[in-house]
Amino acid sequence: MKEFGYQRALDVPGALALLDADADARFLGGGTNLVDLMKAGVERPSRLVDVRELPLDRIEPTADGGLRIGATVTNSDLAAHPGVRRRYPALAQAVLAGASGQLRNMATVGGNLLQRTRCGYFTDVTKACNKRVPGSGCPAVEGEHRNHAILGASSHCVAVHPSDMAVALAAFDAVVSYETAGGPGELPLTEFYLPVGGTPHLETALPQGALITGVTLPPAPVAALSRYRKVRERASYAFAIGSVAAALDVRDGVTREARLAFGAVASKPWRARAAERVLTGAPADAGTFAAAADAELAAAEPLPHNAYKVTLMRNLVVAVLTGLAEEAAR
Template sequence: MKAFAYRRATEVRDALTLAAEDDGTRYLGGGTNLVDLMKDGVEAPTRLVDVRFLPLDGVREAPDGGLVIGATTTNSDAAAHPEVRRRYPALSQAVLAGASGQLRNMATVGGNLLQRTRCAYFADPSQACDKRVSGSGCSAIAGEHHNHAILGWSRHCVATHPSDMAVAMAAFDAVVHYETLDGAGEIPLSEFYLPVGDTPQRETVLPPGALITAVALPKSAVSPRSRYRKVRERASYAFANVSIAADLDVHHGSVRSVRIALGAVASRPWRARTAEAFLQDGPATADRFRAAADAELSTAEPLPGNGYKVTLARNLIVAVLTELADRAM
């Protein structure tokens, strides 16, 4: 690990000013992703600005009746909060499925959203990775890629976004709030992550030096029946093979509203807009759910070693929506 300077910020303005002084500055929350990448030689910041002690933690009621989760709130505290569990159960389930208790106790909500889209080749400086060294290629395409993307990837990167929390937040239309030296801003999570395209090293639309301060969950997304399910290769701490956050409102056998987001299928949480549009106002049946899944996955481009993800994602969509429909009726 290369030597770096360390500063602890006590005010948001202090953190922003410190970041503006040096292009090599990175914000440090729980460090559960950043520090690992520094040890691997992938990240080499010249300065870390510790933002964990800023007054940005906690969960509070929003003016619209939704919830606002502070950026430095730990994953454990977010998952355990009574109102998160009651109003957005899929979010609590996603956080609890995301990591071990020790990691959840350290990791922060803001840091979780900013963890790098990555794979083993990204974490190994001896391998070609366009995300790490632009123009070097992508070793994963011709290498081991059984857990890589099937949607929205490019020849420059086939890694998947690892966050479980972000998948649930995508389903709930979360909005990311941030601060810069020029003022505050907000970005819908649906627009927060960039398509991988030709610039895989650019993952979000956050302005340079911006600091995430909170994530807002709108009241319109409240559903006590939402569900998060994660399929992984072992029951202990592991990234998903495919995951889903879903919510379904059924009235007299018809779909009144539906939200679906998939994880581990793309470089960002994948909001299944095609499937949602297909299901709207139609019958809440397994056959209809299967047809919606097929419509969503019709653009999938699996690599030779990960075609199973198409079948897995289809089955997961059908199973979770059927479960939610049964509960509703």
């Protein structure tokens, strides 16, 4: 591991100033991803600016009935918060599915959003990787890609985003707040992650040197009936090979509103807009649910060894939506 400096920031302006003074510095939250990448030689910061002591560790209601989640809130505290569990249950479920208890106790909301892909070519510095070394190639396209993207990928990168939490946040129209030396800013989560295209090393739309300060969930009554379901290769702590965050408002057997997002199928949480359009105003039954899944997955471009994900996601969507519809009918 490269030798690095360490400083603890006590306020947001101080944190921004420390990063501005050192172009190779990085913000440190829980470190559950960044430190691992430093050990592997993927990340080589000159300095870590610890932001855990910043006053960004609260979950508070907003004036319009949503929730504001501070960037240094731990995943454990987020999943346990009564307002999250009651009003956005899929978010609590996603966080609990995302890691071991020890990791959830350390990991932060801001860090979770910024975690890097677990693609083996990315984490192995002896291999080529466009995300790590632009222009070096993407060996996953012809190599090991069983767990890689089927939506929104390109010939330059087929890696998937690893976050469970971000999938639920995408379904509920979350907005990411950040601070820069020039002032504050906001990005809808659906615009936070950049398309892969030919520049997979550019992962988010955050300005250079920006510090994530929080995430806002707008009021969403539909989210009260929501679920997150994750499929993985083993039942213990593991990254998803496919996941769904879904919410339904069903009245008299008809879907009045639907929210749907997919995980582990693209370089970012995949908001399933086409599926939502099929669901809205249609009977809440297995036929509609299958048609909605098919509408979204029509854009899939699987590789030879991950085509199974199309069938997996179709079945997963139908199962999750069926469960929600049955719960709504009780």
